[in-house]
Amino acid sequence: MIACVAVVGHQNNPLYLQSFTGADDALKLHHIVHCSLDVIDERVNNPKRSVITLNESYLGLLYPTESYKVYGYLSNTKVKFLVVTTDLDVKDTDIRSFFRRFHAAYVDAVSNPFHVPGKKIISRIFAARVSGIVKAFAPGTYG
Amino acid sequence: MGREVAESCFDGLIIEMVSAYGRRFYATKPDLASRRIEAIGFQVGHQLIERYTVERPRFSDHLEAIKFICKEFWSELFKKQIDNLKTNHRVGTFVLQDNKFRWFTRVLIDPSSEDNEASQGSSSEATSMLLHFPCGIIRGALSNVGISCAVSADASNLPSCESGILVFALKFSI
Numbered sequence: 001m002i003a004c005v006a007v008v009g010h011q012n013n014p015l016y017l018q019s020f021t022g023a024d025d026a027l028k029l030h031h032i033v034h035c036s037l038d039v040i041d042e043r044v045n046n047p048k049r050s051v052i053t054l055n056e057s058y059l060g061l062l063y064p065t066e067s068y069k070v071y072g073y074l075s076n077t078k079v080k081f082l083v084v085t086t087d088l089d090v091k092d093t094d095i096r097s098f099f100r101r102f103h104a105a106y107v108d109a110v111s112n113p114f115h116v117p118g119k120k121i122i123s124r125i126f127a128a129r130v131s132g133i134v135k136a137f138a139p140g141t142y143g
Numbered sequence: 144m145g146r147e148v149a150e151s152c153f154d155g156l157i158i159e160m161v162s163a164y165g166r167r168f169y170a171t172k173p174d175l176a177s178r179r180i181e182a183i184g185f186q187v188g189h190q191l192i193e194r195y196t197v198e199r200p201r202f203s204d205h206l207e208a209i210k211f212i213c214k215e216f217w218s219e220l221f222k223k224q225i226d227n228l229k230t231n232h233r234v235g236t237f238v239l240q241d242n243k244f245r246w247f248t249r250v251l252i253d254p255s256s257e258d259n260e261a262s263q264g265s266s267s268e269a270t271s272m273l274l275h276f277p278c279g280i281i282r283g284a285l286s287n288v289g290i291s292c293a294v295s296a297d298a299s300n301l302p303s304c305e306s307g308i309l310v311f312a313l314k315f316s317i
Contacts, residue, residue, distance in 0.1 A: 057201065074201070075193075075197070076196035076197075076201050076288060077192065077193055077196065077287045077289075078288075078289055100198075103197055104197065107193050107197060110190055111190050111193070111194060113186075113190075117186075117189055117190075
């Protein structure tokens with residue numbers, strides 16, 4: 001189950017953070033997302049140590065804690081997309097397609113002429129689309 | 144899913160926008176008008192590059208980003224690529240040359256009017272105002288991929304705008 005999704009701008013400013021757990025743990029999720037940003041910076045700036053190729057957008061599993069896993073995706077414009085999930089067994093392909101749809105929704109939201117670049121995304125349509133993508137996310141077959 | 148619009152509407156919109164800023168809003172302050180037009184272009188370029196770099200791997204250096212602008216970005220906007228790219232690495236300048244700039248083919252320049260000098264002056268003024276828009280687009284697109292630069296344009300071979308050669312010079316602040 002996806003706990004939360006986040007979009008962070010290129011100066012590490014939060015553009016969108018939405019939690020889907022229903023509980024009031026926004027602060028804890030903020031904290032997890034913040035820690036993952038450091039991992040992204042490290043991966044991008046030290047390509048020799050990591051296995052990921054320098055130019056790929058999908059960054060893979062960033063930060064496994066005891067109950068959460070965080071996946072990252074970096075766009076060409078240095079915008080970071082993060083997904084925190086509680087599922088233990090998630091397929092790579094599912095997460096990749098999730099990020100693709102997430103990125104497409106983000107591009108549509110940012111193309112809005114009333115959106116100020118660098119400020120938070122306040123479009124309700126974007127929020128609805130992201131909720132739709134999260135609901136449709138099913139981690140393959142179980143067992 | 145996307146709906147389409149006739150290109151003539153788009154051309155009319157751009158020409159009207161430039162003339163509105165140049166002749167009505169800031170008629171007495173052409174510098175301010177040109178900066179506003181460039182700022183509009185900046186936002187457009189900023190948003191467009193977000194859309195056009197979606198599935199692509201990240202750029203490893205400036206040259207790759209400029210090549211992307213010359214090829215894919217330019218073909219999305221103008222249905223053709225930049226014809227010539229020159230660079231001067233030491234100074235940090237890139238020169239992009241487009242031999243048949245699409246927007247010029249619609250700008251009306253009347254070379255046969257009586258008051259020849261005045262009309263020449265005003266027509267080159269009109270096109271230089273128009274040029275700030277694509278300069279802004281390039282600058283906005285590059286700034287979103289993390290490259291800051293100054294863009295200027297130079298159009299030679301006007302009044303025969305059909306064959307107008309448009310040269311963009313990009314200067315990087317490295």
